Amino acid sequence: MLRGLTTISFFADDVAAAARWYGELLGIEPYFARPIEGTPAYVEFRVGDYQHELGIIDSRFAPHRPDTAGGxxxxxxxxxxxxxxxxxxxxxxxxxxxxxxxxxxxxxxxxxxxxxxxxxxxxxxxxxxxxxx
Structure with missing residues (x-):
């Protein structure tokens, strides 16, 4: 049933700031961005040996956002x-x-x-x- 990891999705109120922060951490730029009204609503990085996807999504599209980190x-x-x-x-x-x-x-x-x-x-x-x- 589960065949492999496709995308890890993180949420951020400021996707551009998150893209810069993760770009610095990873040493790469996102390979994909989807703008809405000129600012990115979603960016995606390919990471590691298997090129797994790390996506940063605008928090307004989060199905549920807890008050504290967890899950x-x-x-x-x-x-x-x-x-x-x-x-x-x-x-x-x-x-x-x-x-x-x-x-x-x-x-x-x-x-x-x-x-x-x-x-x-x-x-x-x-x-x-x-x-x-």
Whole structure:
């Protein structure tokens, strides 16, 4: 039934500001933008080894927006969770969950981005095993 991750969608009141922030974090520009009334209502980045999509959507299109960050956490593989966590902190995020080892070969951490979305990072040995096949 579930065949793979297609798009992670984050919401922001200011999509242009979020696109700049994520562009700085990722070191790339969005490859796609859909403007409405001259400003972007949606931008999309292709990220990582499998070119997964990270979409930033104008908050006015959110089906539900809680008052606090929470819900499901999507984890992006990184080679060094501590370094990634420190880099994120340097870009002005709020710590959501500091790095923690979940078992041999699995370390996670998460932050709340400046736009209220939870961003997870993880070292995952299974990800690397699949990538190396």
């Amino acid at each position: 499901a956490v999507a984890y992006w593989h990184v080679d060094d969770v501590e370094a990634a966590f420190e880099r994120l902190l340097s870009l002005g995020v709020t710590a959501h969950e500091k790095p923690i080892e979940r078992g041999p070969g699995f370390v996670t951490a998460s932050v709340v981005d400046p736009f209220g979305n939870v961003l997870g990072v993880m070292y995952n040995q299974h990800y690397l095993e699949v990538l190396n096949r």
